[in-house]
Amino acid sequence: MADVDFTVEGHVARVHLNRPQALNSITPAMDEALFAAWQEINSNPDIWVAIVSAEGEKSFCIGADVSGGTDRTGRMALGGGLTGIAGPLVKVKKPMIAAVQGFAVGGGFEIAMCCDIIVAAETAQFGLPETKVGIIGECGVVHRAIRQLPYHIAMAAIMTGERIKAEQAHTYGLVNEVVSYSDLSAAADRWAAKICAAAPGAVQAAKDAAISRLDMPLEVALMTRFEPIEAYHGTADQREGLAAASEKRKPVWTGR
Template sequence: MAEVDFWCEGRVAQVRLNRPDHLNAITDTMDDLLAEAWERINDDPDIWCAILSAEGERSFSIGADVSGGGDRQRRMAFGGGLTGIGGPLVTLKKPLIAAVQGFCVGGGFEMAMCADIIIAADTTEFGLPETKVGIIGECGVVHRIVRQLPHHIAMAMILTGERMRAEAAERFGLVNEVVPLSDLPVAAIRWAAKINAASPLANQAAKAAALSRLDYPLEVALDTQFEGIERYALSTDKREGEMAMKEKRKPVWTGR
């Protein structure tokens, strides 16, 4: 049985952590499989968005599996490169939805924060247990959480190790929707359908533009010409959008 499952449903790639007996702790093998998944998603024009989920009710992921040590020099980066910890940061070009449940802590929490949309089951607890147990290293999760939550809320989680329930995470804007655990897969598919109703090339160009200038002053972002947006202007989808508007019909995107 693979520790990371990968399959496609139409235009949606499904990436599922599958080590529930170990609370989906990430091994080196899983790390490599995730790296392959992100590469395939980036390279396949027929994949328009992706869903990252996990098997089992108890945990989305508790982060890295430290029980076996692992060769961190060999690892591309925890999470297959999405997090940038221990290796180069891989940018996923397509929209990513994280569907999380149970324990979503440490590196598992960081991987969820790499997504563009987070759907949380009402059983979810987010947390950074590192300081509470006296462990702290090159911890990317602290850099992400302080950018995605209000400053004092983020610092309280970092400094106390206390977990945050899904309802509070939604209130602070960390997650997009909270649903019953049984509804989590359906909710993720519903969000994927909403994303894929838009032009996939426009979505990719918009994501690249938004994230590439996130840490720059607004005037710099406004004065930047984005290669992806300029390429999109010459695409078939751009012409299809204009024609559909003129003909008062829904556009039929090809991703070309």
């Protein structure tokens, strides 16, 4: 099997890190495979949601593989540019779900935070080990953590390198749901089904609107015109939603 497995089942894309012997640390070849996966997810209209998961109970991902040293050639934008480290930031337009178990540290923590929903096994631990081991760079994980966690919790994790356990992460609002490891895959599938039950075009337009103005004042966001929202108006799915509501039935989305 490849170190990154990419499959599509129905409207759900699955991006699965498959290097458990190295705690799913990301090599340059895996980085390229991830970049290709993000591109396919963005461009394929039949993909409505993506689940990012990993093999092995011990680790979701510990970031870049530094077994050969930290010097790199080529892009090596960890996560195929998803996180924007050392390369162009790739914005995935479709909803993303992270199914996290074991260690999600460094770049692995950042990949989880890049997702819109995080389902965590009880074994999950999130952390930023950089300062603890004397390594710090232009790490996006710091910038995301300070935005997605309460200030003092984020700063404690950044400055001490101590990990945040799954239940704590749930308390802080970082994680949507905590389940047993045996139920992790099924829980991610349940979230994917919930998202697929909504109109894909509306979901994608809503994600774009929410994220693209996240760091702007409310007044600016309220006055902004969002092209994806405008493009969704008048589509077959919008008409189907109105018809289904009128006819008191479940809508049948096409995503076109």
